[in-house]
Amino acid sequence: MSTEQELTQTPLLKLWLPGMGRALGQRRGSSRPQFTNCPTMIVMVGLPARGKTYISKKLTRYLNWIGVPTQGECISCASNALKDIANYFTKEQGQVAVFDATNTTRERRGAIISFAKEKGYKVFFIESVCDDPEIIEANIMQVKLSSPDYENYDKEEALVDFLKRIDCYKMSYVPLDEEKDRHLSFIKIFNVGSRYLVNRVQDHIQSRIVYYLMNIHVTPRSIYLSRHGESELNLLGRIGGDTGLSSQGQKYAKALAEFIRGQSIKDLKVWTSHMKRTIQTAEALGVPYEQWKALNEIDAGVCEEMTYEEIQATHPEEFALRDQDKYRYRYPKGESYEDLVHRLEPVIMELERQENVLVICHQAVMRCLLAYFLDKSADDLPYLKCPLHTVLKLTPLAYGCKVESFYLNIQAVNTHRDRPTNVNVARKPEEALQTVPEHL
């Protein structure tokens, strides 16, 4: 075994890999820890109106965001669904598939288990059990009544009809059992999370799924996302750094305070990064706030405090690589959006636990958080529009998130640079700098 093995650093991800002579397929190091070594089927179990679809969609969104290719399937026809799932795993390189249906009989679940065993997939059941009539009714009102099935009904009639539908399933419903199903891997969620029964967690991804499910809740609340006020470096068109607010930025901080007061938010938590500009912004609110290092802006490494023009002049290849794959591109001695997402995961987890929160952060960070809430892909994420001096109010609604945008009417520079048409390393400087926003 030769230890003279040369390593080369990949230009995009800045990963050290063994040298040129090796075929890519033999590459040993992986850039992220293994979540699981084989595809996993997540199978929902429960009567109608128990939140199965809510959980499926939310879980799917979370797993995709942390980089685990996941697909949700709302199933009406079981045999097709299983075929689609097999397809997703083999042809599309998916890692997790969520099978969202009632799956209320042992028979049905048995069929799924046999299928998975045959194919070598792991199975993890998520059962939602609820006997609180208020929760069930609220559920039905939120998501069932707007279904096409009830287009011509009035609310009361629809409710009654749906409750009768549930009764049909109740007759044959066999919940997962501690004893009889002790060899299966599952989590049973009682009454929207007041109690959980967890059985035989097999691997890392199942452990993460359990942790996530145990942290989410359905209490109504809103999350406010905003960037710091305009900073001195923003004015100069320079990225990164740790400067203070410009005079416009200070005006914004004041306007933000007024806006927040106007919203009359109960028990608001305020979070900032460790960087001066977010903290100065929070200071104007006059309420306690928590500083999170994890909310710091993306580290641009050797490009910190440069303008785009300077980056083009000093690192034209890097600049082009970034345009080629902005999500995975890592600055030399810095970070990538992909790294940012990883760093922000504990923030997201805590946001799920909390109720009303105002997060004062930075452009790249805000894009990552927004992508989580609005289910944006890795391709869209780095280009989400998060302008200065604008507050986004996110309110969970039905299966998604309502977004309200509030521009607080304080002028600020534009810091959004779109992807230029020519991303080729051989492009001319003008082509590279085509989409750079104006600055001093």
Add this chain to the structure above:
Amino acid sequence: MNATEDSTEQSGNSLTRELTQNPLKKIWVPSSTNGLPDRHISQRKVCMTNCPTLIVTVGLPARGKTYISKKLTRYLNWIDVPTKEFNVGQYRRECVKIYKSFEFFRPDNEEGLKIRKQCALAALNDVRQFLTDEGGQVAVFDATNTTRERRETILRFAEQNGFKVFFVESVCEDPDVIAENIVQVKLGSPDYTHCNTEEAVADFMKRIKCYENSYQPLDEELDRDLSFIKIIDVGRRYLVNRVQDHIQSRIVYYLMNIHITPRSIYLCRHGESDLNIKGRIGGDSGLSARGKEFAKSLGQFIQSQNIHDLKVWTSQMKRTIQTAEAVGVPYEQWKALNEIDAGVCEELTYEEIQQRYPLEFALRDQDKYRYRYPKGESYEDLVQRLEPVIMELERQENVLVICHQAVMRCLLAYFLDKTAEELPYLKCPLHTVLKLTPMAYGCKVESVCLNVDAVNTHRDRPSNIDVSRLPEEALLTVPDHH
């Protein structure tokens, strides 16, 4: 932006408080009008709970309660949540100097019951002191607590003192697990120094019997308003009820990831690097010739250990990866295992740091754990960054972690329960592998030096850490280099 003396009076364009950057931790804090740092800013600390937490174990003897208590305490202290465990058995041993037999635990032994209750109360008193007067955030009350009555007493105590309560119950009927438990931790207990193995086991089994009749496990229905986790059969199944806050959620996650399957964790640094030889810190250089030799020896050593299903982890820095390549098995790269970021001091020698940043250099010696390099990290930051690594190490079995000096110190401190003061000075020399094997309540450490020469990179704390010290005093403990 101008600092103003009495800025609260002014409307217009200045903010109410000026921000200054704390020189040690590089945290921006507002200073009030008299120039002193103000109090109401909070740092992101793990335990965002607004009152202290009392964790109460529940279960028959030999169900792993003390194992869990000690492990949990170690984990919480490592992530910077001041935690202490209070083992009632310990109080009992102090009270009843000599243990005679299981008869002490008989449910009809009035004298025994009285003493045991006194011990529990004494322990609770110490709990109160720790949580109320000594700045503790979590106290682990480790006892059987098998009756509802006893648990009621504890709940009342907690309520009076404004503590939250979280129960951790361990239920296990597997005779093999219980037997192994007894062998590992009971036979060596002070209670049984005068017995041979057979006598000890027999007595202990009778002791367990004394509790069995009055054991009232936590119940889904009857105890539905309590916050608890029931661990069944060493983690095969869990019942989790009413998690109240962040710290309880983290505790549950941790408890659900630990296991007791025998395994070993191997920790080592990358082989000696080119920058190591020059006495420069940080950077991303490759291995020196001796470093490559070490990598080869490491490969041979690992082979000779015949480890079942070994996972190998590296950082994303060239030197750890080069080292792993020589071991010849698949490995995973973790960015979280990268060396501490020395910010503006990256790739400098200590002499250069003293020359260019003498204040920084002194501050670091004053509080090496909390000190953050300008535009870099602190050991405190490192620990936070490494927490997911620790969590995954807990889930795994045999793992070899090839990392860096500061990183290895943090991991070692977790396994060996070292304080924040000791952590940054733990000795982790190049070309030495530490083999950690969990045993009883702690960790056995075997140090294997692979006999390949390397520079010393360990810099002890010098005697003079004052900012006004002379350069020679600052550089007193710098190890030799080219």
